Amino acid sequence: MQFSQLMSLFGAAALVxxxxxxxxxxxxxxxxxxxxTPNAGYPEVAPVEVPAGQSIKSEVPQSWIGNWYSVSVGAxxxxxMLGEVAFQGxxxxxYFDVSAIVTPGDHDGVHEMWPAQGHTPTSGCAEFPCNNAYYLWDDVQTKTTPETDLICTLxxxxxxxxxGEEVPAVKRDFMKANSRHQSDKLRYPPFFSWDSFRLSPPPKGAKRNSGWVGFFHLEDMKD
Structure with a gap:
């Protein structure tokens, strides 16, 4: 999945x-x-049985990137339907989302995800289909939270x-763009909403600082 590939660019860098x-x-x-299903290079997580009508908490390793899916008894x-996550990104x-890209017709398994304490933002649908899940690779649906405890309904x-009140989602392109050439002093708001930025060569005659590879400019990526 593209989600896992993009998250892996920065997920392993978490220190706390x-x-x-x-x-x-x-x-x-x-x-x-x-x-x-962990992303390549990340540890396996044992399957979890969830009895009807009950809630089961599962621990996930530090900085883990991957997804999960649900299989009903006898199936x-x-x-x-996938729950996708990158902890300590x-x-x-x-970073999390509910993805219908693999099997959009699965309406029996994973439905919604949200932070356990704040209850917002949410990803997924109480009833499928809806406009709050990934159906196309460039959908603006990845959600972010500072929390490390998530809820996933089945x-x-x-x-x-x-x-509660929803918070803006971000494109996966944004996370890919921000994974490289970023100064320690460069910080964006937690729910960064620009579509994309790119590195360009400096204008002719401009001075370059040591290690600098270009100038930032914003590019409108709206459809």
Whole structure:
């Protein structure tokens, strides 16, 4: 998945230790098993069984990048709707989304994700389809939070979330662009909303500082 590839550019750079958790909340009467798929080079996470109507908390390693999917009891083990996450990512934030890119027709597994304490922003749908999940690779749907504890709902029952005010999402292109050539003094707001920026060669005659490779300019990437 492109999400994992982009997150891996900065996920391993986190220095501050934290305990990461995902609490899987069953909203119906179906038993399920959660299967985790780490990005290349990241540790495996053991599958988690989530009984019908119950909540199970799973610990995830420091700076882990990857995804998970749900398999209902008796069903074949085939990836469906994905929960994607990068813990301790750029600026020490948690990046997450619900992705329908692999199996958009899976409406029985992963549904919504949100931070456990703040309850916002959310990703995913109480009922699919909706405009709050990844369907195309360049959708503006990746959400960020400083929290390291996430909730992920499973199944077709009523969502337990009373959603608060939403925060802007970011494009995956933004995270790719910000992963290189970034000064330690360069910091953006937690929910950076520019579509993209690029490095350009300096104008003719301009002086270059040691190690400087160009000048920043903003580029409008709106459709």
């Amino acid at each position: 230790a934290a305990t990461n958790t995902v609490t899987f909340v069953s909203t119906d009467q179906t038993d399920r098993t959660i299967y985790f 074949d083990n085939i990836p469906g 750029w600026n020490d934030l948690t 199944g077709t029952g009523a969502s337990p979330l009373n959603a």
